[in-house]
Amino acid sequence: MPFYRTLGKIPPKRHTVLPVEGRESFRGEGLAYEHVVTTDGFMRAFSILYHLKPPTRVCGARLHRRVELKPAGPDLPLRHHHLRSASLPRAGDPYEGRVPIFFNDDLVCYRARPERAAGDFAFYRNGGADEVIFVNAGAGTLESTFGRQRYRGGDYIVIPRTTTYRLVPDDVSLEDYLILETFSPVRIPPHYRNRDGQMTMEAPYCERDIHGPSELIGDDTEGEHDILVKDRDRMTVVTMANHPFDVIGWDGLIYPFTFNVDDFEPITGTTHMPPPVHQTFDCRGYVICTFAPRHLDHHPDAVKVPYVHDNTEADEVLFYVRGEFGSRKGIEPCSFTLHPQGIPHGPHPGTILASMDAARTEELAVMFDTEKPLHIAEGAIGMDDPGYLTSWL
Ligand SMILES: [Fe+2]
Known part of the structure; x- marks a missing residue:
């Protein structure tokens, strides 16, 4: 949940009338229709939207399909993995073209390299999860109930559940996403905020770095509009x-x-x-982190790559975006590494000495660490690099 924001017309007090002027109003009522979006029941963050027509005008709903997640084979031992996803073929649209890579009870991680901008349905909504779309490459406009906003490479686009949206890429042939479907709300880490709710001065980003919708759409078109609604493994077409x-x-x-x-x-x-x-973000059962370009440790004897460690209560996934990753060999952009709990991991041979003279790293990676063990999706195991297991020898 970011910070208080407002766009367009709202009445001076909640739950009071908002007259709609200058147009033939819906049903002759002359009012906008209040729509409250809440989290944690009614106990935590919420927004109030004002529609030209009630958002409850559903003409029909039909099951589109089920998207079953299957784990890779039961004969898979506990071990480190390196999955290469750079050459994932372009397929589908940004919603149905998602390829599951990892999953557990708290999230599903997908890669998506769409070949077309729009799907069979004009709009999409995730009714059961927040979505974090990391834009590995591409740029465009996010259109949603809340309005329009631009996105670009390197953006995390965080879309709260129940938001009806569509991505409008500038050039779909460049679009490349890492998507984290998150079954809890995606929040700013609570320790980055002071007791007054403001971002602390020692936090790695602040309010000015969060960008919301900048322009309302306010489309008054009457007629049937299909929304593809996902809730967990079910895809439903809801016609408004x-x-x-x-x-x-x-x-x-x-x-x-x-x-x-x-x-x-x-x-x-x-x-x-x-x-x-x-x-970077806080979710139930996992965290999302950003390894950004940075100055390296400057003690004269500092070991500048991470020490071997046992991540005793977390499965660690890194998605490598760009730059040389100092502690790893054989990694390329769009590689994933999975270092599961139960076995230690650390720098590859030769990387400790190789890093001693470096003053900076230009590496960029997205990490997510999960409390519950992750499954590798059945369709992703084909990306596995079998040599990674013994790459520390
Ligand atoms: Fe680690």
């Missing part, structure tokens, strides 16, 4: 009687926002700083 982007104003703390990795201010030290300094 009017355009879903008919909002003329909203306020609150729930809205889609972007945060770019170039705005992450790395925390560095004289010796190695542990992964929590890279934390």
Whole structure:
């Protein structure tokens, strides 16, 4: 949940009438229709939107398909993995073209390299999960109930559940995403905020780095509009009687926002700083971290790559975006590494001495660490590099 924001027309007090002027109003009522989006029941962050037509005007719903997640074979031993996803073929659209890579009870991680911008349905909504779309490459406009906003490479686009949206890429042939479907709300880490709710001065980013919708759409078109709605493994086509982007104003703390990795201010030290300094978002059962370009440890005897460690209560996944990753060999852009709990991992041979004279690293990676063990999806195991197991010898 980011920060209070408002766009367009809202009445001076909640739950009071908002007259709609200058147009033939719906049903002759002359009012906008209030729509409250809440989290944690009614106990935590919420937003209030004002529609030209009630957002409850559903003409029909039909099951589209089920998307069953299957884990890779039961004969898979506990071991480290390196999955290469750079050559994943372009397929589908940004919603149905997603390829599951890892999953557990708290998240599903997908890669998506769409070949077309739009799917069979004009709009998409995840009714059961927040979505974090990391834009590995590409740029465009996110259109949603909350309005329009630009996105670009290096953005995390965080889309709260129940937000009807569509991505409008500038050039779909460049679009490349890492997507984290998150079954809990995606929040700013609570320790980055002071007791007054403001971002602390030592946090690696601040309010100015969070970007929300900048322009309302307010489309008053009447007629049937299909929305592909996902809830867990079910895809339903919900047909609305009017355009879903008919909002003329909203306020609150729930809205889609972007945060770019170039705005992450790395925390560095004289010796190695542990992964929590890279934390970017907080979710139930896992964290999302950004390894951004940064100055390396400057103690004269500092070992500048991470020490061997046992991640005793977390499975660690890194998605490598760009740059040389100092502690790893054989890694390329769009590689994933999975270092599961139960066995230690650390720097590859030769990387400790090789890093001693380096003053900076230009590596950029997205990490997620999960409390519950991750399954590798059945369709992703074909990307596995079998030589990674013994690459520390
Ligand atoms: Fe690690």
